[in-house]
Amino acid sequence: MTTGRTSAATTSGPTGVPPGETPGVPLGAPADRSTRTATGTPGRAPGPAVRPLRIGNASGFYGDRFDAMREMLTGGPLDVLTGDYLAELTMLILGRDRLKDPAGGYARTFLRQLEECLGLAHERGVRIVANAGGLNPAGLAAAVRELAGRLGIPARVAHVEGDDLSSRHPKSLAAHAYLGGGGIAACLREGADVVVTGRVTDAALVTGPAVAHFGWAPDAYDRLAGAVVAGHVLECGTQATGGNYAFFAEHDPARLRHPGFPVAELHEDGTSVITKHDGTGGVVDTGTVTAQLLYETSGARYAGPDVTARLDSVRLTREGPDRVRIDGVRGEAPPPTLKVGLNRLGGFRNEVVFVLTGLDIEAKAAFVRAQLESVLVAAESRPAQARWDLARTDHPDAPTEETASALLRLVVRDPDQDAVGRTLSGAAIELALGSYPGFHVLAPPGKGAPYGVFEDEYVPHGDVDHVAVLHDGRRIPVMPAQDTLLRPVEEPPLPAPLPAGAPVRRAPLGLVVGARSGDKGGNANVGVWARTDDAWRWLAHTLTADRFRELLPETAGLAVVRHALPNLRALNFVVEGILGEGVAAQHRFDPQAKALGEWLRSRHLDIPEELL
Numbered sequence: 001m002t003t004g005r006t007s008a009a010t011t012s013g014p015t016g017v018p019p020g021e022t023p024g025v026p027l028g029a030p031a032d033r034s035t036r037t038a039t040g041t042p043g044r045a046p047g048p049a050v051r052p053l054r055i056g057n058a059s060g061f062y063g064d065r066f067d068a069m070r071e072m073l074t075g076g077p078l079d080v081l082t083g084d085y086l087a088e089l090t091m092l093i094l095g096r097d098r099l100k101d102p103a104g105g106y107a108r109t110f111l112r113q114l115e116e117c118l119g120l121a122h123e124r125g126v127r128i129v130a131n132a133g134g135l136n137p138a139g140l141a142a143a144v145r146e147l148a149g150r151l152g153i154p155a156r157v158a159h160v161e162g163d164d165l166s167s168r169h170p171k172s173l174a175a176h177a178y179l180g181g182g183g184i185a186a187c188l189r190e191g192a193d194v195v196v197t198g199r200v201t202d203a204a205l206v207t208g209p210a211v212a213h214f215g216w217a218p219d220a221y222d223r224l225a226g227a228v229v230a231g232h233v234l235e236c237g238t239q240a241t242g243g244n245y246a247f248f249a250e251h252d253p254a255r256l257r258h259p260g261f262p263v264a265e266l267h268e269d270g271t272s273v274i275t276k277h278d279g280t281g282g283v284v285d286t287g288t289v290t291a292q293l294l295y296e297t298s299g300a301r302y303a304g305p306d307v308t309a310r311l312d313s314v315r316l317t318r319e320g321p322d323r324v325r326i327d328g329v330r331g332e333a334p335p336p337t338l339k340v341g342l343n344r345l346g347g348f349r350n351e352v353v354f355v356l357t358g359l360d361i362e363a364k365a366a367f368v369r370a371q372l373e374s375v376l377v378a379a380e381s382r383p384a385q386a387r388w389d390l391a392r393t394d395h396p397d398a399p400t401e402e403t404a405s406a407l408l409r410l411v412v413r414d415p416d417q418d419a420v421g422r423t424l425s426g427a428a429i430e431l432a433l434g435s436y437p438g439f440h441v442l443a444p445p446g447k448g449a450p451y452g453v454f455e456d457e458y459v460p461h462g463d464v465d466h467v468a469v470l471h472d473g474r475r476i477p478v479m480p481a482q483d484t485l486l487r488p489v490e491e492p493p494l495p496a497p498l499p500a501g502a503p504v505r506r507a508p509l510g511l512v513v514g515a516r517s518g519d520k521g522g523n524a525n526v527g528v529w530a531r532t533d534d535a536w537r538w539l540a541h542t543l544t545a546d547r548f549r550e551l552l553p554e555t556a557g558l559a560v561v562r563h564a565l566p567n568l569r570a571l572n573f574v575v576e577g578i579l580g581e582g583v584a585a586q587h588r589f590d591p592q593a594k595a596l597g598e599w600l601r602s603r604h605l606d607i608p609e610e611l612l
Helices: 068-075 088-100 108-124 137-151 182-189 204-214 221-234 286-294 361-378 422-429 533-542 545-551 596-602
Strands: 053-057 080-083 127-130 157-161 174-177 194-196 262-266 272-276 301-303 308-310 315-320 323-327 330-332 337-357 385-391 405-414 449-460 467-469 475-477 504-508 513-520 523-530 560-565 570-575 604-608
Touching: 053 204, 053 221, 068 080, 068 108, 080 204, 088 174, 088 337, 088 449, 108 127, 108 137, 108 194, 127 182, 127 204, 137 157, 137 194, 157 182, 182 194, 182 204, 182 467, 204 221, 204 262, 221 262, 221 272, 221 286, 221 301, 221 308, 221 323, 221 330, 286 315, 286 323, 286 513, 286 523, 286 570, 337 361, 337 422, 361 385, 361 405, 361 422, 405 422, 513 596, 523 533, 523 596, 533 604, 545 560
Parallel strands: 053 080, 080 127, 127 194, 157 194
Antiparallel strands: 053 262, 157 467, 174 337, 262 272, 272 323, 301 308, 308 330, 315 323, 337 405, 337 449, 385 405, 467 475, 504 604, 513 523, 523 570, 560 570
């Protein structure tokens, strides 16, 4: 569930055919489709209007709800069912799996889901598109073909190759370019029932089927951008239907306990309606869609391999119960480079958490830290890095021992496993009877575990051989983008501030705004949105980058970049470097910054009483 600025490799546009050639029969369109049109709509291959495409999602990450695929196939009509299984951390996990078994490297859960659901998809005529191929899409495609044969289901299985650049980065466990939807579109046009890919952008799971269905030309930027926005809303599954939602308490808890997965009704002009199957749990409203649009993004430009979508052009309108229309999306040419995600082992990591109870918390922390550091300094193999964090979770005059306790965490890292294993465990446990009063730890330190590091780089489009591999073995090259000219983006005008002098009250920011946060490599983003025009007028002029740093002191010494998205009444903050070397390095307490937005909402500041 990661895209953000995945300025990944692009295709001849995402159509997967050389410029000037007409695509094959669109997904879901009649085979005798005319090659002429009365309207001559720019950016679309000739032909009559094509019915909307109904695309559902059944996975937001590797490990998501197993029954979701069956729920989506049986819950209502679909043309395409997508599954997003990959994230930065997942690629590292699959890389380690492949070290143990060279035939592995893909999401095995997907195969088990298909064992239950491939027959259902075939009966209902639903195409399945998933990036579950991970590091080995060819291996997964072969396994799906074997499964289909064993079940007696005549499914045509295709896959997409070209993202793997590991041979150019021998020190990495995985090095993969983010591809667009061109290979997926080519597979679907040639009749594939199941398409598996490796590292594509999350939105490519939607742009590929859309191009195959509507026959959009490579420069149909507004339409493609509309599909990218719809794909970004779908990619994290139930985060679009009430999951992880800031205002969850305003909805019936029974509805949110088992939210349904989202569906996009995508139209030929690039507009869409976000909804879910009737009768399923959760909620779809402009707030849930806004929250997901802000997730793991940054500024006005959402750059990807098929198109650069302008998030500052997005308009959301409630169309009915659990239906939100997305329109107005503008698109530009994709960027001149594609993103390559690099995952490598950074060394070994270990930690110990000391429990400090009752009085003199600061003194106890300083005492045990001095004790342990003196031992580690004298050790032959002391850890190369050590980080101490004191979490003041204690309360005065607490009614329970746990609420009277603070936590002092020591995290160590080193290329040598012994330095973070035996050295630390011996030094920490030997203090048990000679340290601060009430000494105990949450758990004794273990042997130390390997941790990963995520990095990225950018390469020219032509450096990647994007190929659709069909069920019959044919290989269709996907041409790189021809137009990659980026234009400067001007900051949008902000609304007029609220009149000065209105009475204010000290209160949590979250009473007025929602937030959602996430990770992108070593950076984090925090999207914040208001639900009324007056709240937006106040937010836009109050929550500056400097005020953001004041409210979240952990960001005080870091670069914080603010982006305004007035159409969404939203601000998006990118905090550079707060996650160190990425989620796998576990740099901080919340290594993926999932709750950074909720921390921000909990902070108090002076808020106009009229907004409360």
